[in-house]
Each structure stands twice: as C-alpha cells, then as structure tokens.
Amino acid sequence: MKHIFNKGKDASKPTFLLLHGTGGTELDLLPVAGQIDDEANVLSVKGNVSENGMPRFFKRLAEGVFDEEDLIERTKELHEFLDEAAEKYEFDRHNMIAIGYSNGANIAASLLFHYQDSLKDAILHHPMVPRRGIELPNLSSKDIFITAGTNDPICAPSETEELQSLFESANADVTVHWENSGHQLTYSEVDAAKKWLASK
C-alpha cells in the first residue's frame, strides 16, 4: 500500500497509523499526528480504492452504505500490510495507535471489529458502524477515543452511540468527545485527542 513512514524521536512512543478520509491522501493527517504527539513514529497509508478518482480504504455502494465484502477484504489487506511495515521499519507492532478520519476512521473501526491484536488503541474522528451483526473480539485492553459532531450529516449521533455501545460490549474503554459541528475535522477535537492520549 502507498504510504509514508516517519521515524519518531522517542522509541518508547507508539506508532501512529494515519488513515485519511474519502478523497484524501497519506499527506492529510501528518499535521494532526504532529499536533497530537510530534515525537511518535508515523505510518500514514493511502487507501487502495478509487471512487471516481477519490482514494478510499474500501468500496461503498452509496453514501453510508458499505460494500461489506470489500470492507472485509480491505481490512485484511491493511492488517497484513501493518505486519509487513512493522518488520520493514522495525517498530513495535503491538504499540500502534490508529488516528483515522471519516472513511479512515471506519476502516480503523473495522480493524478493531475483526482483529484483536491489530491496534493497541484508536482515535476515531467521525467514525460510523463498519458492520452489524457480528461478534467482536474481546477488546478489554483497548482505549478508544471517538470524536463526533452533533450536526454531522454523514454520521448521525445515534450511530456514534451505537458504535460506542458495540465497543463497550466488547469490553473496550471508550471516551466520546462531542463537537457542536458537522462532519469536518476541527482543531479542537484533535486537541481533545491530544489531551486524552497525554492523560492515559
């Protein structure tokens, strides 16, 4: 997968896995990672799917309606890519924190839904429920920070609450931060993520 790896200054810090939104690239979230912790390793990945030229991490059938078969396949592809990248760049595979926005947050959520050990923790900006009706792995050691907009037209507040309760049913520790905004990624929600991570 097309990606950027930037080695951090402090080897004890986690590796951030950056996953952009629809139409984005591996460059988009680099400033976000810098804002959250500028000493961590960064692995930023570009989605392999193109929707009319817009990069994504998996196909969708319509706005908010996911191609489930493709989602499962692409989640596996990303999971395996992370294993390879950890070997190649020699970072701790078990100390990886996803930072995803929108479509990128959705595939990060899908990693958590399908693989117990793919992510240590996750910061999900405006995620949706990636799949319904499946049993999640036990996520008891995971901390998940979700940010959401009270007026998000793509991800309704009820969907955020549903995702929170699915993660909590799998024993994850979930914090939800609400912004009085829509689907856009705001400086203040990234700042909230920074404070959450620093307080862990």
Ligand code: MLT
């Ligand atoms: C998705 O397709 O993953 C969601 O609708 C969010 C987005 O627009 O990327």
